[in-house]
Amino acid sequence: MVAYVFGIVLFALGIGVSVALHEFGHLLTAKAFGMKVTRYFIGFGPRLWSFRRGETEYGLKAIPAGGFCEIVGMTALEQVPEADSPRAFYRKPVWQRVIVLCAGSVTHFILGFVILYFMAVSMGLPNLQDKPVVGEVSQCAPATQDPRTFQYSPCGPNDPAPARNAGIKPGDLIVSVAGRPTPTYTDVVNVTRQASGPTPFVVERGGQRLTLIVDVAKVQRVTDLNARPGQNNKLATVSAVGLANTTMFHYGAVGALGGATRFTGDMFAGAWTGLKQLPSKIPPLIKAIGGGQRDLNSPVSVVGATRIGGEAAEQGLWPLFVLLLANLNFFIGVFNLLPLLPLDGGHVAVNLYEKVRDSVRRLWGKPAGGPVDYTKLLPLTYAVIFVGGAVVLLTVTADIVNPIRVFGQ
Known part of the structure; x- marks a missing residue:
């Protein structure tokens, strides 16, 4: 039981570090391009602790369910003080805005690769593709x-x-x-x-x-x-x-670079495949909540992933523990780039749309169009939030009432 609790705490800590680094990716690139960042917080809800350095407040909040990096002028509709206007997000070139928006997911990818690299040189990488070696x-x-x-x-x-x-x-x-x-x-x-x-x-x-x-x-x-x-x-x-x-491929310090790179490609492909298959796995998930058999490949929430991480630690299966953490980073990174608001990928899509639209208008001798009115996209945004929230609720419920039994317990 002690090992199980230790594994849960350690896995939750790993998720927390991933979230913190995701937001730090936004923070670092925004400051590098001269944008004004006013707040960088891990968690939501009431403030637990914070400090100010320069123009940015850093801190922790009570609900450990994410985090945020507040950049001035994320859209042209935001009221920005005149003094801060030159440093507003929407006043910067599109390529800089896209880099800042993608930085969170890229940070997940880098973190996932680093995890795989150290796994390759220490415990080895599993033969997930069933290669006949x-x-x-x-x-x-x-x-x-x-x-x-x-x-x-x-x-x-x-x-x-x-x-x-x-x-x-x-x-x-x-x-x-x-x-x-x-x-x-x-x-x-x-x-x-x-x-x-x-x-x-x-x-x-x-x-x-x-x-x-x-x-x-x-x-x-x-x-x-x-x-x-x-x-x-x-x-x-x-x-x-x-x-x-x-069952495991072992590498030296140099060979691990190639091994981790190939494995990263496999995990990208797996994350994308998992996203495409997600809609078809919702009906079986609902049946599992009602008492049906839970498929080992069914979607899991952060709660379920943390529980499996605890079981892996309890069984001494640290390769599974580490691999699960790496996979979670790749999945979150890919998911966050989907071209849907309020995800970062949705904001990227809006900014790229403005760039393409204005390029076409210039070809026709017309002035650049105005910024996209985000209020007109609110119905779609709310729909994405509703569907995403429903999926999260279903997976969390399934992970509580009928969790995946990796070890047959």
């Missing part, structure tokens, strides 16, 4: 498996060792088995289980491709995907070669 070559392909505990039988003197005898080595990338491409380790397993006797395995090693003939063995295994330890599971005859996939 050999992690271990067994002394044999165990002849059988305990149907209740799933433990493999010990290697005997007569047990075959197909992968070892064929010369497969840890680090080999399995390109194909029996002439069939194997982009994932799951493909390797599925194709191998259908093979028998001498079978060509094409592996990539040191930039070269080698064809190794593996004498695939017949063994007894639990094949039911729904099988659980402790049950009276059945064994089936399948083919095996005696190797295991890499």
Whole structure:
């Protein structure tokens, strides 16, 4: 329990640091371009503590649910003192405004990359793409498996060792088995289980491709995907070669730059995919609130993510803890750039619209148009707030009444 509470507190602290750095990104770029920043606060509601340095007040507020960086003249509709007018946000070039608006999300991306880099050089990066990179070559392909505990039988003197005898080595990338491409380790397993006797395995090693003939063995295994330890599971005859996939990729200080960069790309793709799939996952989430089974891939709130972080710490699964924190940063960064008000991406869209509109007007010999009237966008803004608030409420409710059970607790 102590480890669980410690994990929750530590994860919540990580989220707080992420929020603080998000707003600091806005603050730093705004001041760099000469804009006037009057307040920088973490949290909302009543002020707990603050101090003033120069023209900016820094502080904490009672409700730890975000933060804000107050820049003078965020829109042309804002009343700005005459003395501050040259330093107002809307008086600056569009490219400077866009940089300031994007700085929060960019800070999340940088933070996520830094987390992944230090993860790569310390504990390694997980093989989330299921790449078929050999992690271990067994002394044999165990002849059988305990149907209740799933433990493999010990290697005997007569047990075959197909992968070892064929010369497969840890680090080999399995390109194909029996002439069939194997982009994932799951493909390797599925194709191998259908093979028998001498079978060509094409592996990539040191930039070269080698064809190794593996004498695939017949063994007894639990094949039911729904099988659980402790049950009276059945064994089936399948083919095996005696190797295991890499679960974590480890890097040195230099190699970690490339590893973290590639993993960052994967996480960007995952965040975007998650956003596109979000609408289709709302109905199952509502069913889960009513008592239905909660999908492991269903949306989670900050409450749910923090709880999973606590469980990961309790189980000693720190790679999961760190990865979850990095993923949260990437997701928030991508989400915040959606071209919808009141998100930063919505403000970016408005500013870019003004720039494109004025460029077109100049081509037609017309003067620049006036600033966008944000009051006319209020209905759309309120709709986004309503939908976003409803989703947050649903996820928080689901995370309380029917939380995701990552560890089957």
